[in-house]
Amino acid sequence: MASSAKRRAVGLGENPEESENSSDENLEDDDDSGEEDSEASEEEINEVVTVDFEAHNISTNNYNGIKKLLQQLFLKAHVNISEMTDLIIQQNHVGSIIKQAEVPEDSDDEDPDEVFGFITMLNLTERKGVQCVEEVKELIVDQCEKNSTHSVTEQLEQILNDTSKPVGLLLSERFINVPPQIALPLHKQLQEEISEAQRTNKPSGRCHYCLMISKTCKEATKSIPARGAPPKDEYMFVNAEEEFFYEQAIMKFHYSVQEEADSCLSGRWSFDDVPMKPFRTVMLIPADKMPAIMDKLKEYLTV
Numbered sequence: 001m002a003s004s005a006k007r008r009a010v011g012l013g014e015n016p017e018e019s020e021n022s023s024d025e026n027l028e029d030d031d032d033s034g035e036e037d038s039e040a041s042e043e044e045i046n047e048v049v050t051v052d053f054e055a056h057n058i059s060t061n062n063y064n065g066i067k068k069l070l071q072q073l074f075l076k077a078h079v080n081i082s083e084m085t086d087l088i089i090q091q092n093h094v095g096s097i098i099k100q101a102e103v104p105e106d107s108d109d110e111d112p113d114e115v116f117g118f119i120t121m122l123n124l125t126e127r128k129g130v131q132c133v134e135e136v137k138e139l140i141v142d143q144c145e146k147n148s149t150h151s152v153t154e155q156l157e158q159i160l161n162d163t164s165k166p167v168g169l170l171l172s173e174r175f176i177n178v179p180p181q182i183a184l185p186l187h188k189q190l191q192e193e194i195s196e197a198q199r200t201n202k203p204s205g206r207c208h209y210c211l212m213i214s215k216t217c218k219e220a221t222k223s224i225p226a227r228g229a230p231p232k233d234e235y236m237f238v239n240a241e242e243e244f245f246y247e248q249a250i251m252k253f254h255y256s257v258q259e260e261a262d263s264c265l266s267g268r269w270s271f272d273d274v275p276m277k278p279f280r281t282v283m284l285i286p287a288d289k290m291p292a293i294m295d296k297l298k299e300y301l302t303v
Contacts, residue, residue: 124168147253166208180241211282
C-alpha cells in the first residue's frame with residue numbers, strides 16, 4: 001500500500017550532489033580557458049538547489065531505505081537490522097519517513113521514492129526476547145562495560161530489566177546532506193503520535209526512558225590537555241540537534257567505531273578538512289525531559 005503524505009516538512013537550500021564534489025575538482029580546468037568560461041563555471045558550481053521534503057507514513061515500500069539508514073548507524077555491529085526494519089514497518093502508527101516532494105522528470109535518481117531519513121520509537125521492554133532487541137541491549141551493555149564505570153553499567157542493566165519503567169529506542173536517521181531543520185517537524189510529529197499511542201495504551205506510548213545511539217565524531221589528532229586540566233568533551237554530533245538530547249541525558253557514554261568504518265559516515269566527511277574519528281554516543285533520557293528538548297529544537301531549528 002502506498003504511503004500517504006503527512007505534511008510538507010521544510011524547503012531546504014541544499015544541493016544533493018554538493019557532498020560528492022570536492023574543491024580540488026575545480027582545478028581541473030584547462031589553463032587556457034577563457035575568463036568568461038571560468039565565471040560561468042563558477043556560477044554553475046555555486047548554484048543552490050532548493051529541495052522540498054515530505055513526511056510520509058512508514059510502509060513496506062520503505063524497507064530498503066530504512067535498512068540502509070540502520071546500516072549507517074550500526075555498521076558492523078551484531079544487530080539483525082533486517083528484523084529491526086520489519087518491526088519499524090509493522091509499527092506504522094508511530095514514525096515517519098522523509099522523501100523528496102517532487103522528483104523532476106529529468107532527474108538522474110533511479111528511485112523517486114528514495115528514503116532520505118526516518119524517525120520512530122521502539123519499545124524495547126515490550127519486545128523482550130525479540131532477537132534484534134536483545135542484540136541492541138547486549139551491544140549497549142557491552143560497550144558501557146568497556147567505556148564507562150562499573151556502577152554506570154549496573155545502573156544501565158537495572159533500567160533495561162525494569163519492566164515497570166519501559167525503555168524506548170529513539171531512532172532518527174537521515175543522509176548527511178539533509179540539514180537539521182528537517183528534524184523539528186519530524187520530532188513534533190513523533191511526539192504527537194507517542195501521545196496518541198499513550199492515550200490508546202499502545203507500547204510506544206508507555207516508555208519511561210528514551211535510549212538513543214547517536215553518530216558522533218572527534219578530531220583524529222588532538223593535543224593532550226595541560227597537566228591538571230580536565231579533558232575537553234569535543235564530540236561533534238552528525239545530527240546536530242541531538243546535542244540537545246545529550247544535555248538532558250541522565251546517562252551517557254561514547255564508544256569508537258573506527259575499526260568498523262573508513263570514515264565518519266562511510267563516506268567523505270570532515271569539519272574544515274580536519275580528519276575525524278567516528279564514535280557512537282549512547283544517551284538515556286527520561287521521557288519527561290522531552291518538552292524541554294522540544295523547546296530547544298523550536299528555538300534553534302525554526303525556519
